[in-house]
Amino acid sequence: MKKLILAIVFLVLATALTISNSTLLNGMTTIEIAHKLPILLMPADFTFLIRPLIILFLAYWIIQFDSSDSVSTKRILLFITACLANAVWFPLWNYGYFGWAFLLTAIGLLSLYVLYRTYPSKQNEWGQRIPISLLFSWTLIDFVMNANYLLVLDEWNRLGISSVLWTIINLTILTAIALHFSYHHRDRIFTAVFTWVFLGILVNIRFEELFVTLSTLFLIVIMIIGLYMFAPSTPYDKTEETSF
Template identity: 30%
Template structure:
């Protein structure tokens, strides 16, 4: 057996590629904040050019990327184990994660260069592989080891939930930058509808998958939206109310588990 065949069978090449993709995404994201391609980083664009987008969360919310990257690094090390490299589920998940990482790098450049509609396409290219990875991991469908839960399932739950929120925000930013008039509805009305739809999606995932991590990320995001948009009563009340509703679902789920 040749060395290349052995590496292929052991999944070593894919494991290395996954680690490299995670590392590249982390490095490029960090560099884009220090040396943004378009002169302003993502946060600066959000706070200047897009500051009037009504669904933007408070700045502190983006600190969740630290947790996301910790989770991705943990997964990268987990999938490097021989037992995981030979697991067909982990192999599929790693391939999808590589695609998501590549799309995220593209998103960083497109957004900082103010190509907002192209950045929406890149965001969807992050979201769809993450949905696929989440489904392969079967969160909430069967019991798994503690390692699989904490090093694979939870990192992807957190990452997917944040990208789901970010997709909604990204679309709102693209519409705002295009001068969209809302087809007769006000920006506040559209924002309220988007918040409700996002919360329904989160609620379904929490209820059907019993995924606490997913729900907690939405609560984090919605509280941050309520705080930033505190001057607009319809928005902060909707965001806060939806966050409380998800808290309620999590409490009901916890109660049911202890019965």
């Protein structure tokens, strides 16, 4: 029964994602709307190909889901919240309700963070935390892009900071987050997803913004170095609780 509930919610999310790639919602795709405003943080179209991959791994997560686990009910509720928040986000985004879309992204992100923490620290298995890590890291990227889209739409002056410097600050914070999860959780997924998005940003700006280009390349190198520096060296303790 628990897996059936997960499968139904998963199908809702997969359907919403499929529809978002068409023009059924307000005559535009989700990606076309994302590129309507000049946002340096917005990655190139190919970056969004990661979404079907996330769906594939989530399907595997459901197949491997352990319904006898003591925290299975908590995980189901959190997964339902995250999936529904992500699914409803698409029509809100396509019809221009960007503030509400941002709120749903925040709800989905919080749900995934709590779900992520239900797994022991450093437990990185394909049928366990890795699919959740994929969705969590991508939703975090979505959250940052949504926030910047909303700020540009509302013509916020970024506290007087130039768009170039503002972009570099955002990228630096994301890099710090990736390093945090690499070190404290031995989670390579965050680094992989963030690196993929950073490469998409480089392609999207076509290397025209010199400082953003150099900063992004530097931060990619930092994340890759951190990836190998913090590589798992000992088996994780399954009784170990995850920390922030």
